[in-house]
Amino acid sequence: MSNPMYDHSIPVFARMLGNLAAILDKAAKHCEAKKIDPGALLGARLFPDMFPLTRQVQVAADQAKGCAARLAGLEVPKYEDTEKSFDELKARLAKTIAFVNGVKPEQVANSAGRDITLPIGGNAVTFKGEWYLKHFVLPNLYFHVTTAYDILRHNGVELGKRDYIGGLN
Secondary structure, eight states: OOOHHHHTTHHHHHHHHHHHHHHHHHHHHHHHHHTOOHHHHHTOOSSTTSOOHHHHHHHHHHHHHHHHHHHHTOOOOOOOOOOOSHHHHHHHHHHHHHHHHTSOHHHHTTOTTOEEEEEETTEEEEEEHHHIIIIIIHHHHHHHHHHHHHHHHHTTOOOOHHHHHOOOO
């Protein structure tokens, strides 16, 4: 039986975070090969008022784990934002992938109409589950993964579209 809320969330989150982890691997190898301090890339931004790479990765993970938990009616895991290396960021992504993959299809099967309330800009905002997934989380997830990719690509890491979208299966 089809479960669109699951199909359009959990596997998408796991795949994009896995792709992001592979991108971070390439960035770490780039730093090693070019004798670049990894901190230069971890703190890099596309523009001064944008988050640095480290925060882009943290927010991407937060979007995935928060949505998976909220759609499943679970407590959102709390992570400290203390990552200072590629390995630490990859560990955060691995922990997040393990969490989202632990959410079962039946836990989100009836979540399309579930009320999801978040504090945004100091105000409580309530969404229906389907709207929250399609119009809030997925755009945010893709934005932060894309921005992380763009920061690294802009700084010379050899990346292509295939790195972003992953394998074709």
